[in-house]
Amino acid sequence: MKTPICSFDAKSGVLCRKCEAKLKSGSLTQDDVEAATKLIGLADRDQEINKFTLVRGTRVHGDFVLVLRSSDVSVLRGNKELVSKIEKQMGQKVWFVETEASDRRFIESLFHPLKVLSVNFFWLPEANKLTKVIIAEDAQNAPVNIDKVQKIAKAIRNIELLVEFKNNQKRI
Numbered sequence: 001m002k003t004p005i006c007s008f009d010a011k012s013g014v015l016c017r018k019c020e021a022k023l024k025s026g027s028l029t030q031d032d033v034e035a036a037t038k039l040i041g042l043a044d045r046d047q048e049i050n051k052f053t054l055v056r057g058t059r060v061h062g063d064f065v066l067v068l069r070s071s072d073v074s075v076l077r078g079n080k081e082l083v084s085k086i087e088k089q090m091g092q093k094v095w096f097v098e099t100e101a102s103d104r105r106f107i108e109s110l111f112h113p114l115k116v117l118s119v120n121f122f123w124l125p126e127a128n129k130l131t132k133v134i135i136a137e138d139a140q141n142a143p144v145n146i147d148k149v150q151k152i153a154k155a156i157r158n159i160e161l162l163v164e165f166k167n168n169q170k171r172i
């Protein structure tokens with residue numbers, strides 16, 4: 001398994017001078033280190049996880065976001081057992097995000113399994129970029145925490161998300 005820190009560091013839990021310097025300069029975060037050390041423990045016992053490439057780990061409002069290669073996220077989408085194994089190891093809910101994804105695909109995967117009907121990027125007069133997303137289902141039935149999705153989009157890609165539901169729109 002590849003992680004943002006050396007695999008020796010991830011296994012020992014102690015950072016080498018090079019990784020320590022990265023942490024000090026901010027190119028590496030404490031969350032990256034935590035995700036790497038926790039996941040490497042699973043990788044030893046799990047062939048699938050051992051093939052993963054962890055790009056980044058970030059804690060967002062009580063959940064953990066793991067940024068992985070698209071192929072890794074595909075494996076996880078088809079393997080619920082693997083997902084719960086990782087969530088158990090991390091000790092909290094985990095969101096899996098593809099590193100190579102476009103902003104549109106990134107947003108779609110956060111809303112999964114909700115269907116995203118449209119994604120529009122636009123600029124406000126104050127020069128803030130906003131991203132408006134229209135979702136097919138009604139908010140009440142959503143199995144996805146919309147507030148969390150907005151926070152993750154902001155934390156991982158600096159995307160300001162405006163979410164609308166198609167059914168709600170019709171009522172107006």
Ligand SMILES: [Zn+2]
Pocket residue numbers: 005006009015016017018019020
């Ligand atoms: Zn290192």
